[in-house]
Amino acid sequence: MQLKNKIPVGISACLLGEQVRYNGGHKQSRFCLQHLSKVFDFSAFCPEVAIGLGIPREPIRLVGSIEAPRVVGTESHAMDVTDALFDYGVEIARQTQHLAGYILMSKSPSCALASAKIYNEKGSLPGKHAGMFVRGFRRQNPLLPLEEEARLNDPALRENFIARVFAYHDWRHNVAGEPSARAVVAYHSRYKYLLMSHSQAAYKQLGQFVAKAGLMPLEQLTAEYLPAFMTAISQPATRKGHANTLFHILGYLREAVSGEVRQDLANKIEDYRKGVVNLAVPMALLNHYLHMHGSEYIQSQAYLQPHCYDLGLRNAI
Numbered sequence: 621m622q623l624k625n626k627i628p629v630g631i632s633a634c635l636l637g638e639q640v641r642y643n644g645g646h647k648q649s650r651f652c653l654q655h656l657s658k659v660f661d662f663s664a665f666c667p668e669v670a671i672g673l674g675i676p677r678e679p680i681r682l683v684g685s686i687e688a689p690r691v692v693g694t695e696s697h698a699m700d701v702t703d704a705l706f707d708y709g710v711e712i713a714r715q716t717q718h719l720a721g722y723i724l725m726s727k728s729p730s731c732a733l734a735s736a737k738i739y740n741e742k743g744s745l746p747g748k749h750a751g752m753f754v755r756g757f758r759r760q761n762p763l764l765p766l767e768e769e770a771r772l773n774d775p776a777l778r779e780n781f782i783a784r785v786f787a788y789h790d791w792r793h794n795v796a797g798e799p800s801a802r803a804v805v806a807y808h809s810r811y812k813y814l815l816m817s818h819s820q821a822a823y824k825q826l827g828q829f830v831a832k833a834g835l836m837p838l839e840q841l842t843a844e845y846l847p848a849f850m851t852a853i854s855q856p857a858t859r860k861g862h863a864n865t866l867f868h869i870l871g872y873l874r875e876a877v878s879g880e881v882r883q884d885l886a887n888k889i890e891d892y893r894k895g896v897v898n899l900a901v902p903m904a905l906l907n908h909y910l911h912m913h914g915s916e917y918i919q920s921q922a923y924l925q926p927h928c929y930d931l932g933l934r935n936a937i
């Protein structure tokens with residue numbers, strides 16, 4: 621996908637190297653700074669500093685129950701910043717409707733997406749939990765793609781997060797800006813094969829839903845389509861899902877290339893399915909032939925290049 625402008629994405633300020641942690645340090649992420657900053661225009665937030673905790677400061681942590689933890693000082697339980705952090709999350713989500721994603725610092729009682737600990741008098745409770753800022757943010761903006769920086773070290777999670785950000789950004793620009801049934805249908809049409817790679821069931825259900833686009837109020841159409849779409853692509857597609865999609869796309873070359881070329885492409889897809897090569901291998905070959913012989917419809921598929929080619933994300937999955 622070609623980008624005219626960088627995509628606006630939120631980030632925990634300490635990941636950009638800002639010295640805002642409780643001890644005056646940072647947690648600079650080389651991947652975010654050196655690679656993602658080429659395609660993402662980062663807006664940095666430090667919730668703990670924003671609510672008035674100083675630098676350095678007493679560390680805080682989540683305590684109490686899994687259902688309704690509080691955020692208090694590690695030394696002074698009288699310092700309770702639960703509501704301040706939650707409300708700040710709601711407020712930032714309200715103010716940043718233009719964002720297409722958010723990268724969060726893991727394990728933080730404020731910023732963690734799903735890796736913070738909750739403590740009680742006996743120690744830490746089972747499971748990994750969201751920080752209080754994120755709880756407020758998600759309450760206000762539940763569909764925004766969120767990911768923890770540490771999880772971006774996993775190639776499949778990284779590729780999936782960045783693809784979700786690009787898809788959400790596309791929706792915001794090409795559907796939400798000027799909503800219409802036609803815009804939703806066009807969006808769905810572009811993302812058909814991306815959806816198929818994640819879930820055959822969602823591909824069918826959303827196809828049936830969009831077929832009735834003209835028969836329902838526009839508000840219902842957009843309000844129901846986007847959550848279902850974002851949920852369907854929220855987990856990385858499997859090799860089986862990708863291979864199945866690639867074989868479907870190969871069908872578009874049936875008349876255009878020789879049997880020998882088709883067999884070669886099919887062999888590469890099989891190699892990918894068996895884990896012998898990465899996704900970039902069959903994708904590069906297919907893109908080559910689709911570029912020469914593919915219809916406008918198949919060339920418009922987001923699946924063929926769901927994010928920036930230069931990031932090389934499909935070389936690692």
Ligand code: SF4
Nearest residue numbers: 633634666725728731
């Ligand atoms: S994890 Fe969040 S609250 Fe903690 S220093 Fe980083 S940005 Fe600030």
